[in-house]
Amino acid sequence: MTEYNNRQFRLAARPNGLPKRSDWEFVEEPARQPDTGEVLVKVEYISLDPAMRGWMNEGKSYVPQVEIGDVMRALAVGKVVSSKSESLAPGDFVSGPFGVQAYATIPAKQCGKLDITVATLPQYLNVLGMPGMTAYFGLLDVGEPKAGETVVVSGAAGAVGATVGQIAKIQGCRVVGIAGGAEKCRYITEKCGFDAAIDYKAEDVAAALKRTCPDGIDVYFDNVGGEILEACLARINLHARIVLCGAISQYNSTTPPKGPANYLSLLINRARMQGMIVFDFASRYQEAGRDMAGWMAAGKLHGREDIVAGLETFPETLLKLFSGENNGKLVLKV
């Protein structure tokens, strides 16, 4: 039986504000061999997501917190190296909640088998993974865009946002993205086909929304919260839909978040603001995956991944999400 040397990041402390290296413990030890029904997976790429910050906090949220001493939770893709399950064989490519580590010993039923002739492994963490599913169901099921409507998305150059905008274009909407920096704005207009981009670091968002959304906002897909949510609330149309998908501007805040002071715009406009979590749509991932793969094949939808090499860089690489340094879906290559 081959022995595999595992390396992993365990949560050592609950961060106050931005997580720092001392909030983690780096552990090296042999990977546990699989029991009956389990597989041993060599982790190849790890998805780094804003939601991870919330999992590190104490207290009830939509999923249990990560306990102190546990391997940090993460979605990842990899290759089966040893199997005690009939459903998976060594050499199979799989995705699953493998955590921030080099090897994962995990029940085979928690793994999804991947067809790498359809997409690359990192793409299975992006458009064909959780960000893509989040964009698909959040926009189509919660946002309910209609052709001709104006859709605004924040975090627009991110993994979720860029996919939201491209799906909205496929639905026949006018699409405006809000992102930080000229490069990201160029990316969403030139590569993703957005009708307009707002650089929140360079211009006043409220004024820019007025210019780029002359007919108001029908759907706002919110990944950031804070002042950008307020600026969008101020321009929504009658019966607008706001999809609450995230609030990255608030995740590392050490003071209580500020609620949107103009939430009564929802009342005046008979609009709704609704939260969504992708896991609720798990029974429909296959349906979405078929649509998304079809759009990718047709050249209507693409993603880009920002791949950083080196498991050991995890604590610092994660911070790129909160500084906005990453260009595309942030992926850690083990």
Place this chain on the structure above:
Amino acid sequence: MTEYNNRQFRLAARPNGLPKRSDWEFVEEPARQPDTGEVLVKVEYISLDPAMRGWMNEGKSYVPQVEIGDVMRALAVGKVVSSKSESLAPGDFVSGPFGVQAYATIPAKQCGKLDITVATLPQYLNVLGMPGMTAYFGLLDVGEPKAGETVVVSGAAGAVGATVGQIAKIQGCRVVGIAGGAEKCRYITEKCGFDAAIDYKAEDVAAALKRTCPDGIDVYFDNVGGEILEACLARINLHARIVLCGAISQYNSTTPPKGPANYLSLLINRARMQGMIVFDFASRYQEAGRDMAGWMAAGKLHGREDIVAGLETFPETLLKLFSGENNGKLVLKV
């Protein structure tokens, strides 16, 4: 042609905070005789509503502002005394946007004819009027309560709130009302059949919600905004619905309103917060009126009116809404 002496309150200034007598001009002059298609209505009862405060402000809302110099907008009921329309005759009882005045000259098509064998005139400003319609459509169409669910309503002893709670009981829900003062709390539990009442003036609302809603909140019907909205957001269940109907705690605020700091509870709980304005349901008022009249006849639904006599008392009487002094639907008897 009989001449009628009109008395009216016109808006003289846009109030800062609570409206005061000097924000109004009291005018006496002969009522204008009706032109073709118009009627002259002797106004009997005037509805005083929290929404009136918003109409006095500068700026776009869901209805146009009242202009300086205009008669203050108000819904009212009265009796036709002179008609140049074939649809209405002298002696007919009608409701309509007659304003804060003793006589209104108005197109007959803006009047609704009332059957006073079904309900009293003040009841047509309460359960069978705008507050009742607001409660009916806000709860049933926007809140979508299901039997067995927990419904919480604030402003619970008010015209809208008391009706919301009673309709929720008719739907088979557990109903908790939030109101100010022991008398109001007794009213909603003893007369309206609420399962529990929270006196926000006497107890901590968050703690009281924990006690009275052990299974969490499925529908929260918000008439008040502010801290009570936050306390309810903290206890909502998965897929909860928050109906934004008003925010009386904010209407006279001279500082920007505070948004709900914990609005991300909507995300965690995949819940929605949705605004509603009763006018959107105008095509279905008859349907609602039939249901409501049936429930009233069956003794399952009742309202109470707080009737204050004297048109001249209008500026002071209106303030009872904001101090919470009124017991039931506040109505001014001309």
